[in-house]
Amino acid sequence: MSSTQPLLFSVAFRRKMAELSQRERQEWLASLAGQLRSTAGPAGKSVLRQELREVARGCRLSLVESIEKHLGPFDARYLTALLEVPRERFVRPEDLERSAEDTPLPLDGEGLATISAPHAYLLSFRPLALQPDDALVELGAGSGYGAALAAFVVGPQGSVVTFEIDETLAAWAARNVVSETNVRIVRADAMSSAPQWGPAKKVVATFAVHELPAAWVDALPEGGKLVAPVGPHDRDQQLVLVTRRHGRVVETEHGAVRYVKNRSGG
Secondary structure (H helix, E strand, C coil): CCCCCCCCCCHHHHHHHHHCCHHHHHHHHHHHHHHHHHCCCHHHHHHHHHHHHHHHHHHHHHHHHHHHHHHCCCCHHHHHHHHHCCHHHHCCHHHHHHCCCCCCEECCCCCCCEECCHHHHHHHHHHHCCCCCCEEEEECCCCCHHHHHHHHHHCCCCEEEEEECCHHHHHHHHHHCCCCCCEEEEECCHHHCHHHCCCCCEEEECCEECCCCHHHHHHCCCCCEEEEEECCCCCCEEEEEEEEECCEEEEEEEEEECCCECCCCC
C-alpha cells in the first residue's frame, strides 16, 4: 500500500496494521519489497527494511492462525517463533513479498535448495518434542531459517548446530544468524556429519533420503530422537521419527511430506 505512511514501531502503527485486511497487508508488503529492490543507498534501505519487517510480521499473523487451525495443536512457543522470526530475511530478494506465505521458496536458480513452508518446520519439531534448553542438530541449513526458528524454541540455554553442504548457502545462513549466539553453522555434508553431532539428543533432517542412513541411527544416544523425510524425492515422503529407548530403535510415521532431494554425492 504505497499510499500508507508508516508510524514506525509505535502503538499507532500496530493499531493501523490491525485495521487492515490480510489482502491490504500483503499489498503493503509487496510495495515495500519493490521499493527496497529499487532504492539505492544504505540509509534509505535501512528504513525500508525496518518497515518491511513490521509489515511482514503483521502478514504472518493470519499464517500462524491458519497453521494452528488446520495442523495444530502446536506448542505455543512454536507458533510464536513463526510470528517473531523474520522469514523475509531468509528468502531471496525477488521473493520478499511471498515471505509470509505458507509455501516453500527456492534458494537457488536450479531449485536444488528451498526454504520450506513455515508449517513444515513445526511438523518436524512436534514429534521431536523440541523444547527450551534442548540441543538440536539440523541436517541441511539452507539460508538458516529453520535454525533460527529452532533457536527461538530452545532459547539461550539451548543450542542448534546445523550442517549445510553448499558453500554459498552456508555463508548466507551464517550471516542470517550472526546475532543468534546459540546457533552454529557448519559447512559440511550432512550425510557424513554424525561424528560432529556432539551430545545432542534431537536431530532433524530438512531433505529427503531414500532410506535412513545407518550412521544417523547408530549415532543416536539413549533417549535420542531423529526426524527425517524418507522416500523418493519426486513424490511424497513419510516424515519418520526414530527413537532410541532402552537400547531399542523404534520408527514411527507422522504423515506425508514433500522435501527436496539429498544433494550429497556420497
